[in-house]
Amino acid sequence: MALWGGRFEEAVSEVTQEFGASLPIDRHLYRQDIAGSKAHATMLAAQGIISEEDRDAICAGLDGIQADIDAGAFSFDINDEDIHMSIESELTRRIGEAGGRLHTGRSRNDQVATDTRLAAKALAKQLMEDNLGLRRALVEAADAAGDTILPGMTHLQHAQPVLFAHQLLAYVWMLTRDFGRLRAAFDAADASPLGAAALAGTTYPLDRQMTAEALGFSRVIENSLDAVSDRDFLLDLEYACSVMAVHLSRLSEEIVLWSSQEFGFITLSDAFSTGSSIMPQKKNPDFAELIRGKTGRVVGDLVQLLMTCKGLPLAYNKDLQEDKEGALDAAHTLDQCLTVMRGMVSTWKVNAGRMRAVMHRGHLAATDVADYLAKRGMPFREAHAVVGHLVLEAEKAGCDISELPIETFRAASDLFGDDVVGAFDLDAIVAARTTRGGTARAAVAEQRRAVEDALAADEAALAGLSAVVEMGEGTRSVL
DSSP: OOTTGGGOSSOOOHHHHHHHOOHHHHGGGHHHHHHHHHHHHHHHHHTTSSOHHHHHHHHHHHHHHHHHHHTTOOOOOGGGOSHHHHHHHHHHHHHGGGGGGTTTTOOHHHHHHHHHHHHHHHHHHHHHHHHHHHHHHHHHHHHHHTTOEEEEEETTEEEEEEEHHHHHHHHHHHHHHHHHHHHHHHHHHOEEOTTOTTTTOOSSOOOHHHHHHHTTOSEEOSOHHHHHHOOHHHHHHHHHHHHHHHHHHHHHHHHHHHTSTTTOOEEOOGGGOBOOSSOTTOOBOHHHHHHHHHHHHHHHHHHHHHHHHTTOOSSOOGGGGGGHHHHHHHHHHHHHHHHHHHHHHHHOEEOHHHHHHGGGSSOTTHHHHHHHHHTTTOOHHHHHHHHHHHHHHHHHHTSOGGGSOHHHHHHHOTTOOGGGGGGGOHHHHHHTOOSTTOSSHHHHHHHHHHHHHHHHHHHHHHHTSOOOOOOTGGGSOOO
């Protein structure tokens, strides 16, 4: 009979037992569950609620169970329903009566909330490490790009020339914001619900601060109802995962385009490409496409949890059993995506010559030609119209605006002189964008210093995080 079966005259049916069991998912949280139980037993003994002998037996028994699970020598029984009951029933079988005292002063409600928060902290910490690794790879790629320029685009149309390094650093800044969201998710999870019991607290003289400190939590949740029912921290984690997945999807789309025959800006390493079963010439950016595709999965995990939490009355409801699968899946999926993206960025070959060759398409100098007129007194809106007409003339002639004869420019405005050809110099166009955050080499160098400062700050923040139960394989999804 189940550990809660005293009030029941018959067992649940086989189909409902299987339907209601969370063990296939929460078994991945066994390390967190055992850590929480050891902290709880130690506190119970310190408070005189159980004996020191019982504490020692409980902790030794739990260590033995963890060693068996680590070694793959532990047999999980679906009839145990969840990881908490599985471990507790085995503990009682191994050490006898002392095992039955472990659950004094707690409920599965605060127990599972504790396990999930420990796992969320570990997952966020792992993803922060991954985030820093990809940012470093992108910075190294930007440094290696040097003065390479490519056509900057809006609406996927040639717009203005930019340094390739500038383009890559834009993604570094996206990932910097992602790190902040992960840090916020870590902080949201960094509060202990242990000791809240089922929903109302307990009559035992528990020291909740003691267990919080033992488990590496920075604080105790102040309201027992909130402690067992809150899953905002998982929403924060899955939101952070979703936004970062969207950013990786955007970069993946660029990689798919850049590596195509039409663009040819980069060549992906063979290690991060695949071929075709029928077309021997193919080299496909499959892994960039997979990252782009897996973004929907990560976002879907967030939507699932939002809908699960919607409309739940206080306090705990069985709906919340559905909270962990999506979080583990989202974090594991994103962990893989970050690893693969880092590999692609670190090993691609940049084809600077190809980028340069396509710069004379799309009238990339048009804005600077308009600025040429504006700097000579013509209102910019009028200059915009004049240059727009010149672009039309170039389109009709089948050439770039820079290839129009000087007579065409003079016919459009007497403000044009022979020096207008300086407005067509792509390197000069890039070098002129010296405003903060611009694409000029000097501005990018200043940005690079800011990027390094942000990286150093985030690395220090990660190193200073409070202790967490190590993620290891125990909290990685195997879905």
